Amino acid sequence: MAIAEEPTGHVMGHAMKRKEDPRFITGQGRYLDDIVLPRMLYMAIVHSPYAHARIKSIDASAALQLPGVHLVLTGADLDQMGLGWMPTMAGDREMTLAVGKVLYQYQEVAVVLAESRALAEDAAQLVEVEYEPLPVIVDPFESMKPDAPVLREDREQKDNHVFHWEVGDRTATEQLLRSCDVVVRQKVRFQRIHPAPLEPCGCIADFNKATGRLTLYMTSQAPHAHRTVFSMVTGIPEQNIHIISPDVGGGFGNKVPIYPGYVAAIVASLKLGRPVKWVETRTENLTETAFARDYHMEAELGATKDGVVQALKVKTIADHGAFDAAADPSKFPAGLFSICTGSYDFPNAFAEVDAFYTNKTPGGIAYRCSFRVTEASYLIERTMDVLADELGMDPAELRLKNFVPPEKFPYHSALGWTYDSGRYAETLKKALERFDYTKRRQEQDERRRKGELVGIGLSTFTEVVGAGPSQTFDIMGIKMFDSAEIRVHPTGSAIVRAGTRHQGQGHETTWAQIVGEELGLDPQNILVEEGDTDTAPYGLGTYASRSTPTAGAAIAMAARRIREKAQKIAAYLLEVSEEDLEWRDQKFQVRGVPSKAVTMQEIAFAAYTNLPEGMEPGLEATYYYDPPNLTFPNGAYLCQVSIDKGTGEVKVEKFLAVDDCGNVINPMIVEGQIHGGLTEGFAIAFMQEIVYDEDGNHLATNFSDYLVPTAWEAPDWETDRTVTPSPHHPIGAKGVGESPNVGSPAAFVNAVIDALSPLGIRHIDMPLTREKIWRALREHGIEE
Amino acid sequence: MFPAPFEYVSAHSLDEALEVLESRAGEAKVLAGGQSLIPMMRFRLAQPQVLVDINPIKLLEDLHEQDDALHIGALARHATLEFSPLIQQRYPLIADVSRVVADPTVRNLGTLVGSLCHADPAGDFGSAALAAGAEVIITSSRQHRSLPVDAFFLDTFSTALEEDEIVTEVRWPKPKPRSAGAYLKIERKVGDFAIVGTAVQMALDEGGRIAEAGIGLCAVGPISLRAKQAERLLVGQSPSAELFQEVARQAARESDPTSDTRGSKEYKQDMVRVLTLRALQRAYQRIQAA
Amino acid sequence: MAVSSTQVSVHVKINGQEITKECEVRTLLAYFLREQLGLTGVHVGCDTTSCGACTVLLDGKTAIKSCTVFAPQVDGHELLTVEGLGEADHLHPIQQAFWDCHALQCGYCTPGMELAVLALLQRNPNPTDEEIRFGLSGNLCRCTGYKNIVKAVHQAAEIMNHPSTSQSVTL
């Protein structure tokens, strides 16, 4: 019998190497496409070449004649089964396969099932579809016009308006704005982008006619929620759906929604009684699965003449594409966009969002973002710089003047949030010092005098993550709690299961560290398992930086339940009363007598071998954690850039990120998350956009047009942190995975605009391509 | 994404390859590095019925100087050029291109000759070969011939090659005394085709005047372009900042880009100016440094 | 006359083992390795030869993108995939360094990245930061931001250059 080693002390807060890594570094990870089942068929999709067209006919006969082709399914076939449409998380519905017409280019029109991938593609080429093109709308400002063609003929409402949402006091905000000394207005667009994890989406649907069970291997960030939805959509009883989300090669929100490909694969497996594999091509990933952002925002910010902010009014037009497939909590059609007052103490604010349909891919998902928080942070951080420019004030000074002060926490924001904790000035001051801000500003002056274009940008964002408290947060009615189950084995090792599903975040390590810390067990002997709906307790999954705030808390609470029982066993083993014991140095010891102690390992053994009379054997607990509030991580990011006057090329000369995500479970992992998110933020600021031409042609259909930075383009990152624990979280932690992606775009853009500010330039929309900067330079008479 | 079915021939000698190309003319395609052809086949933009794999023909890996030229065999990989001491020391123009064409892994298979045969106006080597005045050596079962690279590019993705012909090598003029070249490219990221690229090759006479000049432009026209009038402005003149600026402006006028996701026509044209100026300066500095 | 065919038998020495397999000629090497030989450490992340997740080593030294090579092209050659680099109880210094330096998150890019590192270090045993970033620019990673990968390459180089003196610390 292998006996677990005694732990050496605290494990929280340590840079423990990741337990999941040995399999990944040796190529032994098991991702979706690595799984092969007997008699498995492959599915290929027939896509629409048009952005808007009526389907006049579909002829699959040539495809079906190819030997090895088993089935072609169209929207009409699915419609007959009641599956032509499926609900979206946002309360809209979307076509599974095109029914009657297509609403965006690359929309799924039919699927082909064949013996091999190549054969399925051969056959897909042979499916003849006749289209009648219809007028195309790619711009929400066109879509909102009263005479615009109605895209969604299936709706009762005969226009293209999806929803109106507003929050705050419009009248008071407008009044206050009128009386402000200074009011700045800025239009800011957050372009359409895509999460594009390196592993695309896919599934293997394996319906067993004999057992009536559907086993679905699926690249899923939220397997339980998906099980419930599949059960509701297909009518298969929930106990008969088993979802396994194997190793996931990155998600970033891409693997939260349910896509037509999954449903089509399930239907095909039901029909054929054989396993069906569908793995997206990169083109399918970029053109069919949900995009993020696409917000056209306008801010009006009022302040006193010495720079104290007074009121913020925001109007946003959202482009949701052909269906509202946003992955937001049900009561939040614009996500948590109302965090747009950021880190600043606004007495009054008002925000509204109007969403419209266009002939583009549906979506509006939270790409590395807690539901529209990235848009909000970018807007406020950009607008604060516009105000600083208007006032001729240093942007750092303006921010320090307006931060919510520490004594105001818990802070009730004008738009309804209760911020848990933060020491914003301290975080910024630390960043300024480490960045050598004053000296760099002096150097900037000198270099400017020599004719160089140099800029320094800041972003001091506040995020809201960890959805969420059950009174307000649900997805399709399911409350957004999360869960954990811990079983301690007789030898003092344990298994932990959670309702979350990591995709690189390191849960197999950090969850073990939490349990190790709470129970005094060696995290090396704690196995973490996620992603199997038959074994894990029900949870809502991993996205929106919610895992640590919810499941992390559930794990700590479950461990504490175990400790309560352990204390009783310890009292019995030490022959003292429970009250005489204290949990100290990760043991139960008799108060004042350190030599009289038992370890959790000894207690675990006793829980199965030597129990007080009448006590239920075993040592395990389950906890469903309903968070009392969200958590509010913050950060101060500083960026320095220089610009090539000839080509418009921007060089990031230095970037520092100081984050505050409360107590840190594993600093190495947190740092890694920051590096990754900053690199994505960099890509968004400078390189990435899903562009459509006026005919609705998607112009970023693969990695040669949707640009992912390599090690060569990615800047070097410096990181640091302050620690302001969340007062309501059991271990004082906040979410962090998304902060760098939320906070950094504004820092990059602010730095570039700062470099251009001597020319009187106040704003350029992302991505800041060389050409946009070149254009700005030439318009202002700057040439090489 | 998988190519449509095809037949595959592994050619172990040139004769073997030529034989198949002749007997299956119009249906067969040569497979060199495959780094352009296979991606096209995966998207089914190319659907050859026969692939003639020339990779086993070791003779074609040749890279050596002989007589008045550098002989670059059809299987000389981009990476071979990138890491060749001979290239690094004597052929700065090739060395520059070999560091920015595609990405380091693609360069391990992709070939200079394949790049020219592909005739993508955004191919970096096309403009460099024009600037240098390279010669293309062509063979088939019927005949051997050679063409100056100027006469080789006919249109986008189209060359003077007949269906049964193979390019066996490219001959790149040996460096003259007091000569150097430079290639500059702006791309959106590593592995991207050029927004614009400019290749310059020049030689000075004993008196320090420009005796010969070549300027090739990448991704600013239906084919790789030579800025002939700009070249003419250089010849016979003494290098100077003003001259280079004038020549750069002329090169921009000779370019004929179209607007696309990489940039507008105006931007690309101005980048021809900026890059030509910088490439001229760099080539001249290299001559001075030598 | 050379023989043309649509079905071929491919003979390769893969991770030290000689193997012969039949396949359709249009089989891309990445899928040949994954599906015919079960070497699922070879990953596929794109269709445009952009990502490098499929990188393997040809003839011991050349990193290639196995999604852009047909299986019959490697007939008679040698290949190294991540499965042949090292195993959990006997890690290659590159694998060890990736682990030590937290140079991976989701792990999807990792096998290809490690082989690109091996090719890089064989060519340049002491690369600078800049040379590492340049040399690995055929491989995309969506998770790590590359900084820790650069760090890992330095550690691996150190250990590979001084195999006896340095030992990595396992926490």
Ligand SMILES: Cc1cc2nc3c(=O)[nH]c(=O)nc-3n(C[C@H](O)[C@H](O)[C@H](O)COP(=O)(O)OP(=O)(O)OC[C@H]3O[C@@H](n4cnc5c(N)ncnc54)[C@H](O)[C@@H]3O)c2cc1C
């Ligand atoms: C991700 C990626 C990025 C790239 N970026 C760039 C870039 O920035 N700049 C750039 O210039 N290129 C780029 N390329 C293309 C790369 O340089 C190719 O290697 C090159 O264009 C073609 O060379 P090849 O040997 O691979 O040719 P192949 O793909 O084998 O062949 C290309 C064409 O030429 C024909 N052909 C090849 N050799 C011969 C011959 N000897 N005789 C007759 N016909 C022949 C083939 O039949 C085919 O039609 C990129 C490629 C990839 C995959």
Ligand code: FES
């Ligand atoms: S799979 Fe992306 S380069 Fe091979």
Ligand code: FES
């Ligand atoms: S670790 Fe996820 S792509 Fe690199």
